[in-house]
Amino acid sequence: MEVLEKLDRRQIETLTAVRKGQNEVRGASLNFIADALGIRAPSALGRLTTLERLHLVTRYRGKTRLSAQGEACxxxxxxxxxxxxxxxxxxxxxxxxxxxxxxxxxxxxxxxxxxxxxxxxxxxxxxxxxxxxxxxxxxxxxxxx
Ligand SMILES: [Zn+2]
Ligand SMILES: [Zn+2]
CATH class of the missing domain: 1.10.10.10 (Winged helix-like DNA-binding domain superfamily/Winged helix DNA-binding domain)
Structure with a gap:
């Protein structure tokens, strides 16, 4: 089963927010992602942790980026x-x-x-x-x- 077929709407929206908030130099901040999704930072962090476990995002010093797999997804x-x-x-x-x-x-x-x-x-x-x-x-x- 492909990764995309296991994801739900919220996860797609979270990946989209990460992509919007990241640039060449750095990943998206937790506050940006939470704002983009209209949820609180702890909830956003929970979603990112799940996506990280699925290898769709990488996190470094509090910033989040899409992995190659997340981008492809x-x-x-x-x-x-x-x-x-x-x-x-x-x-x-x-x-x-x-x-x-x-x-x-x-x-x-x-x-x-x-x-x-x-x-x-x-x-x-x-x-x-x-x-x-x-x-x-x-x-x-x-x-x-
Ligand atoms: Zn269209
Ligand atoms: Zn075709």
């Missing part, structure tokens, strides 16, 4: 979300409605299902909001053959 999540948005747009939802609808399913769908949906949608390059969709393994396989 967030990238994969975005792919799930944007492929789902494209599908819902195709099914007739307005661009505005696709985001909320995708949030209902993006973590529930497996990589395999997302790849199949991506293929069925003709491998869209962008979500309805113009954000890029990373190429899927199905397309990589097609191009190789």
């Amino acid at each position: 967030l990238l994969e999540y975005r792919r799930h979300h944007r492929v789902a948005e494209s599908l819902f747009q195709h099914l007739g939802l307005s661009v505005d409605a696709t985001h909320a609808a995708a949030l209902e399913v993006d973590l529930a769908f497996s990589h395999r299902t997302i790849d199949r949906l991506c293929e069925a949608e003709g491998h869209p390059k962008e979500c309805p909001h113009g954000e890029p969709i990373a190429p899927c393994s199905t397309r990589a396989g097609t191009e190789a053959s």
Whole structure:
């Protein structure tokens, strides 16, 4: 089972907050992460400890960064979300409605299902909001053959 399929919405939001708060030089501070999530610092620390155990973030002198695995996980999540948005747009939802609808399913769908949906949608390059969709393994396989 892929890591992403074990994560819940709160964990995805926490990874997103870490990414927002980190830069080239240093990781995100606990206060930044807590503020971004609208929770208290001890709760934020609890979430970070869990993510650290999953090897998705690293912590050093109170600052937190995404690990390579955490970065890859967030990238994969975005792919799930944007492929789902494209599908819902195709099914007739307005661009505005696709985001909320995708949030209902993006973590529930497996990589395999997302790849199949991506293929069925003709491998869209962008979500309805113009954000890029990373190429899927199905397309990589097609191009190789
Ligand atoms: Zn694809
Ligand atoms: Zn979008």
